[in-house]
Amino acid sequence: MTVTPPYPHLGFDPTPGSTDLVRDLHRRLSGCAKEMEKAHAKVGKLMDGSYWEGDAAVAFREQLEGGPLPLNLKNGAHSVDAAARQLDLWAGELGEFQRRARRLDGEAEAARAALRRAQDHEGPASDRADARVAAAQDDLDGVLKRARSLAAEHEETARERARHIGAASRRLAPHEPDTWDRFTDWLGDNLPDILSACAAVLGVIALLGLTAVAPWMLFLAAGVLSGMAFGLRVSDPEVLASLNDGFTKGELDLDFWGNALGTAGDFLGMLPGLGAVAKGAMKAPELMSATAAVARETDEVLTLGEKIAAAGVRAGTSIRTVGVSIRTEAAAAEGAVSVLSHPRVFGGRLAPIVEKIDKPATVLGAGTAVYGVSSSFADTLDNDAAKTVTSLLDGPRTLGVDAPATMGALHFLLRGAGEST
CATH class of the missing domain: 1.20.1270 (Substrate Binding Domain Of Dnak; Chain:A; Domain 2)
Incomplete structure (x- = not known):
């Protein structure tokens, strides 16, 4: 045939x-x-x-x-x-x-x-x-x-x-991986959650002043870690499949809520840091323009070798100027208030409430993130009840605290950004 x-x-x-x-x-x-x-x-x-x-x-x-x-x-x-x-x-x-x-x-x-x-x-x-x-x-x-x-x-x-x-x-019984294999498997499976937890811990350290490192540096570092975690999540086919099933098929299980809240939290966490870098880079030319005219006048009386040396100095100065500009914007954005504290939002009546819940909410976010990572490593902590409680805590916190705080930082960063372009 x-x-x-x-x-x-x-x-x-x-x-x-x-x-x-x-x-x-x-x-x-x-x-x-x-x-x-x-x-x-x-x-x-x-x-x-x-x-x-x-x-x-x-x-x-x-x-x-x-x-x-x-x-x-x-x-x-x-x-x-x-x-x-x-x-x-x-x-x-x-x-x-x-x-x-x-x-x-x-x-x-x-x-x-x-x-x-x-x-x-x-x-x-x-x-x-x-x-x-x-x-x-x-x-x-x-x-x-x-x-x-x-x-x-x-x-x-x-x-x-x-x-x-x-x-x-390889993780099926009775095959028993060695310690290094177990660690690398765990790291590969949970890297986005680990990065998110590290970002959340940096936020607590910056908020409580637990280190001599400037808060704006921790703010940018947390944004970088959140951005890396967000990139890993949205490039993971399993995460995308879980989110797609939840939104299109209504399969709103624990995996969906965990992936949805993790992705949303990482996205919100990276935006202020990214905005600070972008605005700082846009405003840097304003700081450099004051010295540009003087430099051009000075170049007219310099020899070729002196001009080359001066150009190198100006390049280094320009790089430092960009860094200073980003640092300034990051420091200011790190201290920006939540959009719920704005006088135009309910007349500013929510400001006292936001001020009272800001620190506890930040500590709670770090706690649930660290618990999530710990539960992936310690079997005794890994259960559906704990995941449900974590999701119930993270959901309102993400929507009620993190999202307005991110919007407040972005509002500050975007204000006047058009004038620097």
Whole structure:
């Protein structure tokens, strides 16, 4: 029996794979992960006496006490679920690759038909006919080149998904990674949360004056860390998939709220620092213009060597001037008040309230961020109840405190920014 190739006009399959098989495996692994999570929960309740009492229950708990079963069930569920999420992403990516391959196959069919027509009308000494054949061949070659590029992209993405699945399987019981592997796995899985927590801690240090470092430097450093965390989150396919499912499918689970609040918090955290740098850089020319005219007059009486030396000095001065300008704007923005304290917002009546909750809210944000990182490292802290409480605390704080504070800093930075351009 002759098997028709899936893309006969391309002559090869640039995107091998079956989305049906991948989706079926994803469903199976997701079901397996859920069953392992249920088993872990039941073992936990058996261990704390919620389900079973009596001498037999005590003997059973003694056998499990300190044993590997609860941890292995938990690690296994996390690993299988992580692998399932990678398969879900790959199913979507494979489907898109194959849709692109079908479009290219259609283009190749049209290009081959055009080439045949040009060859059929080719005369023995016709330059115009030769040109049509060459153009048709170039069109076909271009389609095939794009198909080869698609094949390379498909292979690279498949390898990346396989790497993530392999990393997840390394944490499956009974394979026990060494300390360094566990640390690097944890660091890679939780780097955005770690950066966010560091930014939040810097904010507390600056607010409470716990170091001799100038608050504006901590303000900029926290903005840089928040920007790095934001970049990592929005480039993570799993985070994007979770947010997309939440907004489009209504899957508002704990993962969605954690990702949504983390992304929003990092975005708000990076904006004031970014604005201070931008405004400081824009205002720097104003500070340099005062010395530019004097420098031009002085250059007229200098030798060539002296002019070169003077140019080097001015370059260094210009760089320092930009730094001073950014520092000035950052220091001022760091002390900018929340937009809720503005006299035009409810007549400024919220200012006393904002002043009272500013420090506690900042400390609370750092506390929940540090707890989130700690819970990813310590199994005893990782539970749905704690995640729910953290989300309930972070949600109102982000909307009611962080967002107005960021708007206040941006209002200060944008005020008069047009005059410096």
